Amino acid sequence: MTGPANGIRLLAYSRPFTACLRVLICLGLVSALPLGALGKSKTVLTIYSDDHLLPANQALDEALRDRLSVETHDAPTCLSEFLDFSRFGNSAYDKLASNFLRSKYAGQPPDVVIAVGPLAFQFLYRHQDDLFTGIPLIVLGVRHEPLQAQTLPPNFVEVPVAVEPLPTFELALRLQPDAREIVVITGASEFDRSWEARLRNDLPHLQTSVPIRYLSGLALDDLLRELSGLTPKAIVYVASFFRDGAGGVYVPSRALRRMADVSAAPMYGSYSTFVGAGIVGGYVLRFEDVSRQAADLVKRILDGEKLAQAVVSPTVPPKYLVDWTQLQRWHLSEDRLPPGSIVLYRELNAWQHYKQYIIGAIFVVLAETLLIFGLLWQRARRRKVEEALRASEERLGLAVQAGRMYAFEWDSATDVIVRTDQCESILNWMDDPTRVSGRQFIAGIHPDDREAYDVLLAGLAPENPVYQTSYRVLRPDGSVVWLEANGSAIFDARGRRLRIIGLVADITERKLAEEALSSVSRRLIEAQEQERGRIARELHDDLSQRMALLQIGLEQFERATGGLSSQARQQLDKITEVTSEVSSGIHNLSHRLHPSKLDTLGLVASLGGLCREFSEQHRLHVDFVHHHATGHIPQDVTLCLFRITQEALQNVVKHSGATEAQVDLSGHGDGIDLCISDSGTGFSPESATEDAGLGLISMRERLRLVEGHLAVESEPSHGTRIRVRVPFLAANAGVSNERKAHKAGA
Numbered sequence: 074m075t076g077p078a079n080g081i082r083l084l085a086y087s088r089p090f091t092a093c094l095r096v097l098i099c100l101g102l103v104s105a106l107p108l109g110a111l112g113k114s115k116t117v118l119t120i121y122s123d124d125h126l127l128p129a130n131q132a133l134d135e136a137l138r139d140r141l142s143v144e145t146h147d148a149p150t151c152l153s154e155f156l157d158f159s160r161f162g163n164s165a166y167d168k169l170a171s172n173f174l175r176s177k178y179a180g181q182p183p184d185v186v187i188a189v190g191p192l193a194f195q196f197l198y199r200h201q202d203d204l205f206t207g208i209p210l211i212v213l214g215v216r217h218e219p220l221q222a223q224t225l226p227p228n229f230v231e232v233p234v235a236v237e238p239l240p241t242f243e244l245a246l247r248l249q250p251d252a253r254e255i256v257v258i259t260g261a262s263e264f265d266r267s268w269e270a271r272l273r274n275d276l277p278h279l280q281t282s283v284p285i286r287y288l289s290g291l292a293l294d295d296l297l298r299e300l301s302g303l304t305p306k307a308i309v310y311v312a313s314f315f316r317d318g319a320g321g322v323y324v325p326s327r328a329l330r331r332m333a334d335v336s337a338a339p340m341y342g343s344y345s346t347f348v349g350a351g352i353v354g355g356y357v358l359r360f361e362d363v364s365r366q367a368a369d370l371v372k373r374i375l376d377g378e379k380l381a382q383a384v385v386s387p388t389v390p391p392k393y394l395v396d397w398t399q400l401q402r403w404h405l406s407e408d409r410l411p412p413g414s415i416v417l418y419r420e421l422n423a424w425q426h427y428k429q430y431i432i433g434a435i436f437v438v439l440a441e442t443l444l445i446f447g448l449l450w451q452r453a454r455r456r457k458v459e460e461a462l463r464a465s466e467e468r469l470g471l472a473v474q475a476g477r478m479y480a481f482e483w484d485s486a487t488d489v490i491v492r493t494d495q496c497e498s499i500l501n502w503m504d505d506p507t508r509v510s511g512r513q514f515i516a517g518i519h520p521d522d523r524e525a526y527d528v529l530l531a532g533l534a535p536e537n538p539v540y541q542t543s544y545r546v547l548r549p550d551g552s553v554v555w556l557e558a559n560g561s562a563i564f565d566a567r568g569r570r571l572r573i574i575g576l577v578a579d580i581t582e583r584k585l586a587e588e589a590l591s592s593v594s595r596r597l598i599e600a601q602e603q604e605r606g607r608i609a610r611e612l613h614d615d616l617s618q619r620m621a622l623l624q625i626g627l628e629q630f631e632r633a634t635g636g637l638s639s640q641a642r643q644q645l646d647k648i649t650e651v652t653s654e655v656s657s658g659i660h661n662l663s664h665r666l667h668p669s670k671l672d673t674l675g676l677v678a679s680l681g682g683l684c685r686e687f688s689e690q691h692r693l694h695v696d697f698v699h700h701h702a703t704g705h706i707p708q709d710v711t712l713c714l715f716r717i718t719q720e721a722l723q724n725v726v727k728h729s730g731a732t733e734a735q736v737d738l739s740g741h742g743d744g745i746d747l748c749i750s751d752s753g754t755g756f757s758p759e760s761a762t763e764d765a766g767l768g769l770i771s772m773r774e775r776l777r778l779v780e781g782h783l784a785v786e787s788e789p790s791h792g793t794r795i796r797v798r799v800p801f802l803a804a805n806a807g808v809s810n811e812r813k814a815h816k817a818g819a
Contacts, residue, residue, distance in 0.1 A: 115149035115375050118183035122190030125155040128326050128346040136364035158192040159262045159315040160322045171200045185374050186210045201226050209374045213367050232366050234389050238343050240356035242279050245308045245341045248405045254307045255283050261290040262316040292319035300336040307338035326350040339403045354395030362389050436662045462586040483573040490514055499579045501548050519545035533562040555584040620656035676711045677702055691726050694733045702740035710799050713775045714747050720768045721749040721795050729753025744800035752792040758785050
């Protein structure tokens, strides 16, 4: 009895010891967790099928962590486990891995589990009853079709992906229409063999007569010899290569680089991590898109939303990604790529970068050269007129000194105006000019100026007693004299006007000089616009037609010469493309010189088209806003505002460095306002006034002819605003008065 009794006592003592040992092991595993996992923050565990060095796993893990840290209010703790089934895929390892994960996370289970890849999903599916039971599990990187064939537990939610190989083969056939062979490469791992089985099932549906050959499960050295012996007219598709036939385990993208170094034919694939590792491209799945959708599901689960397995997220769509360096290496035409393809690693030369700007600059320089010559000629003529005006002003000063000015006092109670003797030589009245009634004086004012003078008198008030105005007076002999009055009204304590006192000067000669200058400037601008229209018509009717005929001839030549070499045909295509761009540039230059929309559609439509044109041709977004500006606008005002906007936007592009600008057109009852603003570097208006260029000079000259006003507001680093106001009535009346006064003065 002693032997059995001792065995029973030993068994009784060993059970508590075993239990304690298990507790210590669990505590040791829990202590290995990050400190953040033991707190109150949520925990997201991502389980990957393969090695942590796999670029796809690294890209997905980094993108997933970044998005979870940004899109969740309280960023969760992100943990990762890498099963490496490609290296240790057997039943003993499966059991060891499940026991390890069960023990490690027994004391602190995660809130969400993400299974990445089919092997990780199958592992968790097999252990659904004893590992992470009831915890929301997101299946990531597994096609939807295999999942439909299985009954998933209710806590499994999938983010389906569409890794479709056939579009990649179609892309390869588009780029290589003369291909003579398709070579498919797969490795020897379980995942590699699943790819081979899928391709053997799908490729018979590929619409091509090109023979297909499989290189499956070869040792890497043997595979490299096969690739080096191919012809350039072969298509090589690399599906997956985790293990070769000799038992070597590889990171697929690294093995792919060795294949690309020796391959004599272009290579393709269906994973984004393959792009840049030696393949031309493919219809690939981008891991940032997958991580975005997975992070959204995790956020919803952590926010307390109950997601059932039936709620399937939309399939993450692949995209065509192409390596530009491989296109150049294999001389594949980028024009054959499907629409929407994304080309990576492009290296552009200076001509490819700026050819449109170079061609456009040539024509702009030619046009600006002509305009500069015209402006210089205009400036020379203007200087002559200004010299005549200064001489006139000097004569006016001598006239003032000689008595071409008189003082007056207008008594409001008696309506009598008393003036000094100098008025006699100025007004040339036969009666006594020194004493006249206010009614007689107003009756002698030119009819076109009489209403404005009455309005000025009515506006005098104690808070606004001073005035300055100019007007015309009709002499008894029918001639006209221009007078400039500076006066001040005197009021009593009750605000009643007592009298007006002031000085009046004869400014007839100055006005005549100004009218002459205005007439010359108007004729110069009209001549300039006529010349612009002529050049625009020449460009459109002659040169544009010749360029169109040249382009048609090139296209006919290309169709008629089918025996050209590939290099000659590419050169012909480039010549045709440059011809089209030159034709487009000529058309745009013709439009800028003389916009036909201005005559037919009006100012609002023309400014809208101008803003859209600048937005399309330059890196500048121009926002056009208009208010109450759709009524009738005089033609000279329309042309003036259009040219000012055109010049201002050109200055924004050349000097401001801004990416955004705004054009605001506002109509009022008596005029129209225009504001062009940007958020660029700005400048000092004082220095710009001292060293004004032709642009500001042209703006001010155009506005002066329509009696408009220009204000430039700018500060360094605070943008620029150009404000323009043109009074309709003043512009129309100004033209009419100018003609009438010129006729009367003559």
